[in-house]
Amino acid sequence: MYAYDEIDRTLVNERVSEFRDQVKRRLSGELTEDEFKILRLQNGVYLQLHAYMFRVAIPYGTLASNQLRALAHVARKYDRGYGHFTTRQNIQFNWIKLAELPDALADLAEVGIHAMQTSGNNMRNVTSDQWAGVAPGEIEDPRIWSELIRQHTTLHPEFSFLPRKFKIAITASDHDRAAIKIHDIGLKLIKNEKGETGFEVLVGGGLGRTPFIGKTIKHFVHGRDILSYIEAILRVYNQYGRRDNIYKARIKILVHELGIEKFSREVEEEWQHIRNSSLQIDDEVIEDIRSRFTYPFYEKLPHNPDELRQAAADPDFEAWRKNSVAPHKNPGYSIVTISLKPIGAPPGDATAEQMDALADLADKYSFGEIRVGHEQNLALPHVAKRDLPALWKALDKLGLATPNVNLITDIIACPGLDYCSLANARSIPIAQELTRRFANHELANLIGRLHINISGCINACGHHHVGHIGILGVEKNGEEVYQITIGGRADESAALGNLIGPGVKFDEVADVVEDIVEAYLALRERPEELFMDTVKRLGVEPFKERVYATR
Amino acid sequence: MTSPLEQKKIKIAGPSVVTANRTWDGIVVYRTAARSWSAELSEAAIVRNSDEAKALLAESVADDVGAIGPYIAPVQVGADGKIEPGNLREQIRRTGVTIGQPAQV
Ligand code: HEM
Numbered sequence A: 001m002y003a004y005d006e007i008d009r010t011l012v013n014e015r016v017s018e019f020r021d022q023v024k025r026r027l028s029g030e031l032t033e034d035e036f037k038i039l040r041l042q043n044g045v046y047l048q049l050h051a052y053m054f055r056v057a058i059p060y061g062t063l064a065s066n067q068l069r070a071l072a073h074v075a076r077k078y079d080r081g082y083g084h085f086t087t088r089q090n091i092q093f094n095w096i097k098l099a100e101l102p103d104a105l106a107d108l109a110e111v112g113i114h115a116m117q118t119s120g121n122n123m124r125n126v127t128s129d130q131w132a133g134v135a136p137g138e139i140e141d142p143r144i145w146s147e148l149i150r151q152h153t154t155l156h157p158e159f160s161f162l163p164r165k166f167k168i169a170i171t172a173s174d175h176d177r178a179a180i181k182i183h184d185i186g187l188k189l190i191k192n193e194k195g196e197t198g199f200e201v202l203v204g205g206g207l208g209r210t211p212f213i214g215k216t217i218k219h220f221v222h223g224r225d226i227l228s229y230i231e232a233i234l235r236v237y238n239q240y241g242r243r244d245n246i247y248k249a250r251i252k253i254l255v256h257e258l259g260i261e262k263f264s265r266e267v268e269e270e271w272q273h274i275r276n277s278s279l280q281i282d283d284e285v286i287e288d289i290r291s292r293f294t295y296p297f298y299e300k301l302p303h304n305p306d307e308l309r310q311a312a313a314d315p316d317f318e319a320w321r322k323n324s325v326a327p328h329k330n331p332g333y334s335i336v337t338i339s340l341k342p343i344g345a346p347p348g349d350a351t352a353e354q355m356d357a358l359a360d361l362a363d364k365y366s367f368g369e370i371r372v373g374h375e376q377n378l379a380l381p382h383v384a385k386r387d388l389p390a391l392w393k394a395l396d397k398l399g400l401a402t403p404n405v406n407l408i409t410d411i412i413a414c415p416g417l418d419y420c421s422l423a424n425a426r427s428i429p430i431a432q433e434l435t436r437r438f439a440n441h442e443l444a445n446l447i448g449r450l451h452i453n454i455s456g457c458i459n460a461c462g463h464h465h466v467g468h469i470g471i472l473g474v475e476k477n478g479e480e481v482y483q484i485t486i487g488g489r490a491d492e493s494a495a496l497g498n499l500i501g502p503g504v505k506f507d508e509v510a511d512v513v514e515d516i517v518e519a520y521l522a523l524r525e526r527p528e529e530l531f532m533d534t535v536k537r538l539g540v541e542p543f544k545e546r547v548y549a550t551r
Numbered sequence B: 001m002t003s004p005l006e007q008k009k010i011k012i013a014g015p016s017v018v019t020a021n022r023t024w025d026g027i028v029v030y031r032t033a034a035r036s037w038s039a040e041l042s043e044a045a046i047v048r049n050s051d052e053a054k055a056l057l058a059e060s061v062a063d064d065v066g067a068i069g070p071y072i073a074p075v076q077v078g079a080d081g082k083i084e085p086g087n088l089r090e091q092i093r094r095t096g097v098t099i100g101q102p103a104q105v
């Protein structure tokens, strides 16, 4: 867990009273919507189809149980009893009233939660691996560096008025769970030959209308230089970035237009001017942040306790364990992923009751800590292996033990036309129908790892470009039409999917996905060949044939 | 369902209304003939040509304390005068999400 210092607490409280005053002036008519819009966006308040939407940051995906209870409280008191966990370690409330927002913000501020860096053309919530600090084989906890960047960029003028929003993600593992290659800047913690800690820096990734996979701009930047290096990137971006055209304003377009070589030369030159400035990070600063991350006192526990061996006789427990439980750096413990993808329900939603109950379970079994991942699931990061059977039973009662993590029904979906004012088509009902089609666990298990990602418009909040199967909703003559891609992925081998053919209607999407899956099952060389490997080996053609032969 | 927020030129193809979100709580409202806002589509003022639409929109924009983001949206008016939303987006804005909300599942 991370303990905020006094500066942060004061800042968060000041923001709340400032916003309370702004809302008051807005409601009295003293501020027009035009004047108010930028202020509300600085506090995570958007307008959706049915109401305002309130986006709250969960920096690097770490929540304490009392913070999760506060989110449950906001859902219950100010909203309709649930919240939506997003792909960028945020939570959104869909039905919030402007007049009550200052109270909601104040209640969250009491537990150190805020909505800074969740909207606007500024530095957004720095995201990280949801297994940070507990995954085996990590270089070091990437949240230390996420926090450093968060502190440096929050309300910093250089990062507050950018040509467009700016997103950074950090990982410290070889297997990338933070999707760093689709971020404006992706950082991978590594060690150089001398054993010093630093970063491989990637730049120019992003989804949206013009998707790009990020490119490595520098193979090693020493940890102490990371702020100056990021600043150098931002300066080049600020200088050249297109403010005239919102569609061309992201850094990915600039990197693409200048080319990575020229871009990196510009950055290098800029960096030489500032790398030895006050931006160089003192060891004490990092030490101070490091010391604010507290880790549980782990007991020395057996890695295969009796409780676990006994429970293994129950096939339901085993089905859940195989998909939801991952190795922890401490062999007596596990990382448990909590699926927010029950069959037939909107991906990523959790009710206030579930949040409260999960907070209690975190206290009981995970040292009071919960994590939020970009796949729109939660995790308990420090569960003793002997507690797994008891935890599973408790989760199952709450509807939080669907054994589908990383399977075909573990779908990422944006809110789409059911909520979002930018949408062209619905996403959630497509996800719901797909989970019903593949509800049979045996079938889902037979298919193996397969990620379906769905967006309701080209903004790509649902990451459709990087879904193994990607579904994009568009509009054609007043009707919802869906374009389907295959072969995308968001991990360390990130790739953009390829279109399989003409768009299909709302009612046909699930059938088409079934066809694709059937084709895969018939085409794979052996059961271990995953969907994305079959697509890589054979390309789009055989899938296209299968889908369109009868349509 | 191209976002009406991108609506620039005002050209309407059939009966239309002005809709927005009420400022204090964000709910969907429609501009009425009585220069006010209503949560009921049945109380919306219907416009049938671009000049009427322009006038209704201008008046709505001016009432910025009442509601935000006003725009013109198509409707269908039945023989009995009953007003129905003219597209899926407006249908969803009127009747709510097309999915169960988790608290109700
Ligand atoms: C009212 C709701 C929302 C609005 C107005 C909105 C707006 C946008 C826009 C305009 C973009 C394109 C940015 C660009 O290419 O410059 C975008 C991208 C994105 N949004 Fe949203 N979004 C909303 C909800 C969400 C939700 C619910 C999620 C998570 C489930 C999300 C996560 C993302 C992500 C991950 C991207 C793509 C990554 C990238 O920046 O390239 N957004 N959003």
Ligand code: SF4
Residues within 6 Å of the ligand: A414, A415, A416, A417, A420, A421, A422, A423, A424, A455, A456, A457, A458, A459, A460, A461, A462
């Ligand atoms: S992808 Fe489009 S429809 Fe989906 S949340 Fe983003 S902006 Fe809305």
